Amino acid sequence: MLVKAVESSSHSSPAFKLDKYDFVQTLFEDLRRNFRHSLFNRRVGVVGRRYSFKDCLIPNPENVLTVRTILKDRDSKPLIEELRALPNQQHLTHKARVEIETVKDSDIVFVDGVAVAFRRKGELAPVLTNTSALDALPRIIVDMGAVPHVVGGADIMAPGIRRVTGEFAEKQLLAVVDEKHGKYLAVGKALTGSGPLAAAKKGKVVENIHYVGDLIWEVIKPKGPASQSSN
Structure with missing residues (x-):
């Protein structure tokens, strides 16, 4: 349909015929060039590699773009109390910076930049690096x-x-x-x-x-x- 629209355009001569293969290739190359400047082509810490156009064409649930959010004091203080209930976590203080990073169905909790625990279905558990x-x-x-x-x-x-x-x-x-x-x-x-x-x-x-x-x-x-x- 797009090819026919181009051929019938008022800017095209009556004898103009668009090669469908070349048209699709040109469209693809233009899309790929634009994609290089998109968000997905930046370095992402989650997977430690550069995203490519292939990642856009073939969705992969393992390639998850996440954002870490800093909690305000009114939210971080109750969470610190919950974390202190985990084994050997009594050293955590209310003055610490608490961040949350959501991955699929889990919220990873960072305290002063260090992963401490994750929450899933309302329950906290320590992460493997803790x-x-x-x-x-x-x-x-x-x-x-x-x-x-x-x-x-x-x-x-x-x-x-x-x-x-x-x-x-x-x-x-x-x-x-x-x-x-x-x-x-x-x-x-x-x-x-x-x-x-x-x-x-x-x-x-x-x-x-x-x-x-x-x-x-x-x-x-x-x-x-x-x-x-x-x-």
């Missing part, structure tokens, strides 16, 4: 065969668990680590108490709510060459 909080949580130690599944977002199944340390109740937060290196793989929520969980031989026992490689991790992960220290 090792001071994770160190105080009960632990689920999984075998190495379970690692790819855990970091792929799968819930933790009883057969993959090697040991359980600490006592906890149903719905309590847990740290999931691998048996070989003791690395934090995920933050989970217990689907049963520590006693029944340790005795379970089959079935799902821990809900995986945050893991290495998820959207939250892509925002908070260390950007330098240093890796997560052993626990």
Whole structure:
């Protein structure tokens, strides 16, 4: 339709015929040039790379553009009190700068520029880089065969668990680590108490709510060459 409109334009001669292929190519090149100057082609800290025209043509839910918002005192102070209820977070003060960055269904909370926790469905949980909080949580130690599944977002199944340390109740937060290196793989929520969980031989026992490689991790992960220290 657009090609016909150009051919029938009063500015075109009667014998003018537009090559459809050349027309589409020219239109595409013009669009691509304009796109280079658009917002999507700026460097975005979330994924650490430059967006291209391909990202516009093929939507990818992993490429999430996010904005970090600084909270006002009336909003940050109650949130600080909630954060202080997490393990080993009593050092947080009301004078700190609190920011929120929303990724999909989660709000990541930063205190003085450091990721501390995330909120989902009204509940707070520590992020994987907040090792001071994770160190105080009960632990689920999984075998190495379970690692790819855990970091792929799968819930933790009883057969993959090697040991359980600490006592906890149903719905309590847990740290999931691998048996070989003791690395934090995920933050989970217990689907049963520590006693029944340790005795379970089959079935799902821990809900995986945050893991290495998820959207939250892509925002908070260390950007330098240093890796997560052993626990």
